[in-house]
Amino acid sequence: SIETVLKRSSSSHVVRRSFGSEPSPDRKVTVLGAAGGIGQPLALLMKLNPLVSKLALYDIAATPGVAADVSHINTRSEVKGYMGDDQLGEALEGSDVVIIPAGVPRKPGMTRDDLFNINAGIVKSLCTAIAKYCPNAVINMISNPVNSTVPIAAEVFKKAGTYDEKKLFGVTTLDVVRARTFYAGKAGVNVADVDVPVVGGHAGITILPLFSQATPRGSNLSDEEITALTKRTQDGGTEVVEAKAGKGSATLSMAYAGAVFANACLKGLNGVPDIVECSYVQSTITELPFFASKVRLGKNGVEEVLGLGNLTDFEKQGLENLKSELQSSIEKGIKFANA
Ligand code: NAD
């Protein structure tokens, strides 16, 4: 079969060319926190991504086992595990995309901001290493509180003289994934076809799904139904934290969301046109210096931060309500990084 020919060919790019498509370029992806609840399934999903040629799995412990395990899967990327400070540089060197799910997760009763004291320090030290070893990489920040860890990363990079606002992303894809699932269930549309922009930030009321822009349109939902869908999306993380009852927060759905977002970044880097995802980035579409909205991805990371579109009165109110919390989370991150 053609597939066998492609697999067996020692110069497969020649064979592929004859079918009209260019081979995808070499891309190294590094996962920091790769032995964790998110890190392990994310490592698996990135190993399945044919756009990845090298997969570097870093954590403070347990990465040799995770890397040995994942490396046996017969897909394109070469997998290596790295453990401890001494090996962080090597894990990062030459990386095109660095995904960061390192840090502690919530337990019931905690807010994401309660993670700040531990995770801010972890993110600061990892970003210091990124500035040194792969200053041009695209960063996918998953560690919470995202509303603060992204500004921390920006400050660390600014101090190192490596900051490129086009390459720093807070991963809010899980909010979009949840909004799609919950909307499809209520509006009676095929869940695989649904899209819903989610803007603002990634904590409580700063998560603002724009159901008025959901596509395709399903059955008309009442104001009460939209209010309930909005609240469920905002509390989606807490729903999982409570169900896990002390054993952490979302890991599997987050690994899926992280893999979707990283894939979009890789496609953008490879020059695939019209790649649009919501993400928390440096922004001028509101008065807040960081804000999540639809972003067009390209060869340099952010190609364009897209606007909010038309908002309903309910969404306008949600936008006003989130600004002070988001602003103070941003300021908290900046202050920490400069302390
Ligand atoms: P986890 O505790 O299962 O895994 C975290 C991993 O990070 C561990 O393996 C730990 O060893 C590692 N780690 C700690 N310090 C490190 C360091 N200095 N360098 C490298 N690795 C380090 O937690 P988890 O469930 O995987 O969650 C990780 C983070 O992701 C949490 O902060 C959580 O709140 C966040 N999260 C974000 C989203 C989102 O939508 N952005 C979704 C879910 C979870």
Ligand code: LMR
């Ligand atoms: C999520 O949205 O699931 C994550 O941010 C984890 C959490 O603490 O809720």
